[in-house]
């Protein structure tokens with residue numbers, strides 16, 4: 298079989314934060330045309346594949362991506378055009394070899410990942426299959442993931458005093474994807490009413506969640522429980538549970554956590570989380586400690602893994618080798634999965650396979666800077682991982698993913714919910 302690439306083209310477009318990113322179109326020998334939009338993060342891990350930015354202060358304050366666009370239209374297009382590949386794996390490894398660095402810093406991970414995603418979509422279109430089906434490993438049951446709606450934004454995603462970055466509601470008890478999306482939207486509406494009633498702002502952060510002027514995480518968690526109840530749901534795993542992503546690397550300074558007006562050690566921080574988990578229906582905690590705090594993350598996992606899921610994002614960066622290291626250390630029990638952190642679809646699937654083999658959970662994720670591309674919805678379904686986060690149930694680039702999941706559910710009868 299195989300497929301032939303006849304064209305590769307990139308354009309500089311805007312992401313949801315009004316910063317430049319790439320749209321990449323790949324054309325195949327059978328006439329298939331497939332496009333992908335490249336996401337971009339703000340609270341990035343230091344080991345992520347490198348996003349190439351122009352640094353020209355005269356354009357977009359230095360954040361232009363014409364260099365990365367040029368790499369796609371020049372070097373990458375020349376290397377791929379007219380070539381026949383057996384599968385996506387071979388194409389992705391051609392890109393990895395062409396770049397030649399171990400972090401895609403030469404051609405840019407934003408250039409490489411756009412080509413990889415567009416090619417993956419092209420293969421699905423050419424085969425007449427939904428994208429999720431071509432991303433489904435033979436030994437994995439596809440499944441609709443529990444959506445994690447980020448309803449309150451803080452950290453570097455909002456201009457408020459809230460140090461924790463993400464407060465998510467996860468309808469673990471919903472019977473279907475459509476009902477889960479409804480629960481998310483109803484809780485979001487209830488939360489808006491609560492905030493308005495308290496005279497708090499209902500403006501939105503980068504991921505579409507509210508960004509009220511609140512400093513203490515306990516206060517936000519209290520409001521979330523109230524919103525879940527007033528929307529008619531049961532707070533907790535049988536109904537709507539809460540997931541946190543403090544993104545602690547962002548408030549880790551000089552060996553301590555500067556959070557909510559306090560300076561805390563790793564162990565103080567872990568105790569704070571134990572208290573939060575005892576008082577509120579939190580089921581999952583991502584990046585509770587900083588990316589370099591491996592000892593702290595091992596202790597956090599020892600102390601909390603019997604009660605909640607511990608997700609690594611900034612420390613693991615969707616890198617199969619780093620995930621394998623964390624598994625061996627006993628740091629975290631799950632990995633956040635972002636295609637642009639590692640830079641190709643093939644390596645992303647590899648990272649997820651490493652997790653599965655160790656009994657680790659995975660949560661597929663958007664970035665805070667997004668496009669309308671719904672690739673991650675299909676990735677979550679095909680990988681059968683059972684969890685996805687794509688921001689609030691508001692703003693086009695966020696709801697595009699949730700809407701795609703509802704459409705997949707309508708077209709196919711697939712199980713919904715956590716894996717395993």
Ligand code: PGA
Nearest residue numbers: 338339340341544664665
């Ligand atoms: P980012 O944040 O996309 O801004 O890096 C998302 C996250 O920390 O999960």
Ligand code: ZN
Nearest residue numbers: 542583584610
């Ligand atoms: Zn994160």
